[in-house]
Amino acid sequence: TESATFLQAKGSGSSPGESGSIGQRLSRVEPRRGQRKGQESSSSQGSQTKLLRQLLSLGPGASLNEVQEVIKTQLERWDDQPKLATVVLKALATEGWPEVAQHVLRIMRAAGVGVNEFHVGCAVNSCQKGGKWQLAAHVLQEMCERQAFPDKYGYNACLSSCEKGGGWQMAMVLIQLMPRKRVAPTHISYGAVISACEKQGEWLLALRLLRNMPEQTLAADVINFAAAISACEKGGQWQSAISLLLEDMPTGDVAPNSICYGAAITACERAGRWEHALSLLSLMLPNRLVPNGRQVGSAANALRSGSGRDSAFSLLQAFRQIWMQQPSQSESLSSALRHVNPPPLDAKGNAEIQVLRIGSGVVALLKPAGMRSEGALRKLSLHCRSAGGFVKDNNNNDTQFTLVSRLDRGTSGVMPVSLGAEGSAATNWLQAQFAGRLVSKEYVALCQGPSLGACGTKGEVTTPLLQVDDLEGQTFRTEISSLGQESTTSYEVVARYLSPKQQAAGSELMLLRVQPRTGRRHQIRVHLASIGRPLVGDGDYGDGAASAVSCPRLFLHCRRVGLQDLGLNDFVVEAPLPPELEEVLATLARAE
Known part of the structure; x- marks a missing residue:
C-alpha cells in the first residue's frame, strides 16, 4: 500500500501560471542551507534540465516504473525544495502529458515527498490540452483524500478540462464543491463552466450560473456574458440573447464587445429574425465596434432567407464601404x-x-x-x-x-x-x-451504395452536424446530432456505374454533382455517409480501403466556386477533375 507524508506548503512553490523558460525558472530556485547560492543554483539547474530531458524522452505513454527510474535520485531534493518538482510538473503540463504527471505525484507520495497545491494544480493543468477531464477530476479527488487540497488554480484547470472535453456535468459538480472546500470560485471558474454548458446546449444552466455569480461576490464580466449569450444562441433562445446584451449587461455596467454582439446576431439569424439582426448591427458602430465579415454575413443570411439574395448583397455592399475606409494593400x-x-x-x-x-x-x-x-x-x-x-x-x-x-x-x-x-x-x-451563403460551390463526388435513382435525380440532406473533439483537443470528426448546426447539402446524380466489387444487392457507384448550402467541416462526407452512400476512398466515414473500387485518394473535388471580388466583379473559377480521378472513372462500366 502506498503511503505518503504531506507537508504544508506555506508560501513555497510556484503557481501554474509562472512564466519563463525551464532554465530561467530553475535559476530562481533558492539554494539549500549550507551551500553557496551560485553553486547550488547551477547544480540544481543542470540536474533538473538533465532529468527533464530524460523524462520527456520517455514519451507520453511512459510507465510508472520508467518514470520512477528517472526521478528517484531527485526526490530528496524535491522534498527540501518543492519548486523543483513544480518546474517538472509544469513542463509536463506544457507538453500535455497527464498520465506522466500523475505517475510523478504517485511516486512523490509513496516516497514521503510533500505534495502541495501547486503540484496538484500543475498535474491537473496537464489534462487541459487533451480535454481529459475524467483524469483531471480523479487527480483532484485523490489529492483531497490525501489532504493535499487543491487551490483555485487546480480547480480552474480541471474546469477547463471539463469544458474542452465535454464534461459539463462534472464542471457543475466542481463549481458547487469549491465553496465547501473553502476555495472561492473566480471569473475564470464561472467562465469555464458556462462555456461547458454552452457547448452542450444547456442554456438554462448557463443563465443560472451567470445569475448565481453575485452569491459568490462576483460581478459577471464581459467574458462570462459572452459565453452565456453564446449558450442562448446555440439553444435557439434569441430573445434571451438580446435581453442579456441590451438589458443585463448595461445594468451590470459591462460594455458588450464584438463577440457578444456576434453571438446575439447569430441567434437572430438562426431564428430568422433579420430585423433584429440588422438592429444589432446598427448598434455596434455607435459603440465604436466595426462589425466584421462573419457578423455582417450572419445578418445577411437571415435577410436573404426573408427578403432575397439582392437585399442580402445590398447589406454587404453598405458595409463594404465602411471596410474600404481602412488602409488596404x-x-x-x-x-x-x-x-x-x-x-x-x-x-x-x-x-x-x-x-x-x-x-x-x-x-x-x-x-x-x-x-x-x-x-x-x-x-x-x-x-x-x-x-x-x-x-x-x-x-x-x-x-x-x-x-x-x-x-x-x-x-x-x-x-x-x-x-x-x-x-x-x-x-x-x-x-x-x-x-x-452567397457563394456558390460545386463539388464532384463518387459515392457507393444503393441507387439514388436515374441520372438527373436530385436530392437534399438537411440533418444538423456537430463537430467532436478528439483526445488531443483538435476537431477531427463531425457527427449527426440534434445539438449540431443547421446543415444542408444538395446533390444531383450525374452518372451511374456498375460496382466491380458487388458488396450488396442493388449496390452501385454514383457520380454526383454536390452543392453544400452551408459550410460545416466534412459536411459532404458525413451527409452522404449518413444516407448510406459514403464516398469512395473515405477512411473516416466510409469503407476506406474496402471501397467498391480501387481509388488512390478520397474521391471529392471542388470543381467550381463563384463569388464577387472586392471590385464587385463576378469571380467564377473552375478546376477540371484531376487525372488520378479521371483514371478511376475510366476503369468503370456504365450502369445504364
Missing part, C-alpha cells in the same frame, strides 16, 4: 501576384499549388489532395516572398493572405484566398459572402 498585392512566376514543380513534374485566377482582393488556388489548406497558403506565401511578389503594408510588413474557406486534406480543387490580413476589407468582404 490588396490591389497592390493582386498586381504583384500577376507578375510572379508560377510555383516550382515537385519531383513528379507537377506544381504543388497553382494560381487559377487573381481578382480584386482574392486569389483562387488549386489545392491538391493530401495537403492541408493551411499548408497550401503557407507554400503560396513562401513562394511569393522568395519571388519578390509581396508588397509592404503601412507598418512595412509583408501583406498577408487569409483563408476564408478550407478544403479537407484529402479534397482537391478550387480554394479562394483573401489578399489581406484578418480584419482587412478584402477578408471581411469574402467572409461576409461565405457567412451569408
Whole structure:
C-alpha cells in the first residue's frame, strides 16, 4: 500500500501560471542551507534540465516504473525544495502529458515527498490540452483524500478540462464543491463552466450560473456574458440573447464587445429574425465596434432567407464601404501576384499549388489532395516572398493572405484566398459572402451504395452536424446530432456505374454533382455517409480501403466556386477533375 507524508506548503512553490523558460525558472530556485547560492543554483539547474530531458524522452505513454527510474535520485531534493518538482510538473503540463504527471505525484507520495497545491494544480493543468477531464477530476479527488487540497488554480484547470472535453456535468459538480472546500470560485471558474454548458446546449444552466455569480461576490464580466449569450444562441433562445446584451449587461455596467454582439446576431439569424439582426448591427458602430465579415454575413443570411439574395448583397455592399475606409494593400498585392512566376514543380513534374485566377482582393488556388489548406497558403506565401511578389503594408510588413474557406486534406480543387490580413476589407468582404451563403460551390463526388435513382435525380440532406473533439483537443470528426448546426447539402446524380466489387444487392457507384448550402467541416462526407452512400476512398466515414473500387485518394473535388471580388466583379473559377480521378472513372462500366 502506498503511503505518503504531506507537508504544508506555506508560501513555497510556484503557481501554474509562472512564466519563463525551464532554465530561467530553475535559476530562481533558492539554494539549500549550507551551500553557496551560485553553486547550488547551477547544480540544481543542470540536474533538473538533465532529468527533464530524460523524462520527456520517455514519451507520453511512459510507465510508472520508467518514470520512477528517472526521478528517484531527485526526490530528496524535491522534498527540501518543492519548486523543483513544480518546474517538472509544469513542463509536463506544457507538453500535455497527464498520465506522466500523475505517475510523478504517485511516486512523490509513496516516497514521503510533500505534495502541495501547486503540484496538484500543475498535474491537473496537464489534462487541459487533451480535454481529459475524467483524469483531471480523479487527480483532484485523490489529492483531497490525501489532504493535499487543491487551490483555485487546480480547480480552474480541471474546469477547463471539463469544458474542452465535454464534461459539463462534472464542471457543475466542481463549481458547487469549491465553496465547501473553502476555495472561492473566480471569473475564470464561472467562465469555464458556462462555456461547458454552452457547448452542450444547456442554456438554462448557463443563465443560472451567470445569475448565481453575485452569491459568490462576483460581478459577471464581459467574458462570462459572452459565453452565456453564446449558450442562448446555440439553444435557439434569441430573445434571451438580446435581453442579456441590451438589458443585463448595461445594468451590470459591462460594455458588450464584438463577440457578444456576434453571438446575439447569430441567434437572430438562426431564428430568422433579420430585423433584429440588422438592429444589432446598427448598434455596434455607435459603440465604436466595426462589425466584421462573419457578423455582417450572419445578418445577411437571415435577410436573404426573408427578403432575397439582392437585399442580402445590398447589406454587404453598405458595409463594404465602411471596410474600404481602412488602409488596404490588396490591389497592390493582386498586381504583384500577376507578375510572379508560377510555383516550382515537385519531383513528379507537377506544381504543388497553382494560381487559377487573381481578382480584386482574392486569389483562387488549386489545392491538391493530401495537403492541408493551411499548408497550401503557407507554400503560396513562401513562394511569393522568395519571388519578390509581396508588397509592404503601412507598418512595412509583408501583406498577408487569409483563408476564408478550407478544403479537407484529402479534397482537391478550387480554394479562394483573401489578399489581406484578418480584419482587412478584402477578408471581411469574402467572409461576409461565405457567412451569408452567397457563394456558390460545386463539388464532384463518387459515392457507393444503393441507387439514388436515374441520372438527373436530385436530392437534399438537411440533418444538423456537430463537430467532436478528439483526445488531443483538435476537431477531427463531425457527427449527426440534434445539438449540431443547421446543415444542408444538395446533390444531383450525374452518372451511374456498375460496382466491380458487388458488396450488396442493388449496390452501385454514383457520380454526383454536390452543392453544400452551408459550410460545416466534412459536411459532404458525413451527409452522404449518413444516407448510406459514403464516398469512395473515405477512411473516416466510409469503407476506406474496402471501397467498391480501387481509388488512390478520397474521391471529392471542388470543381467550381463563384463569388464577387472586392471590385464587385463576378469571380467564377473552375478546376477540371484531376487525372488520378479521371483514371478511376475510366476503369468503370456504365450502369445504364
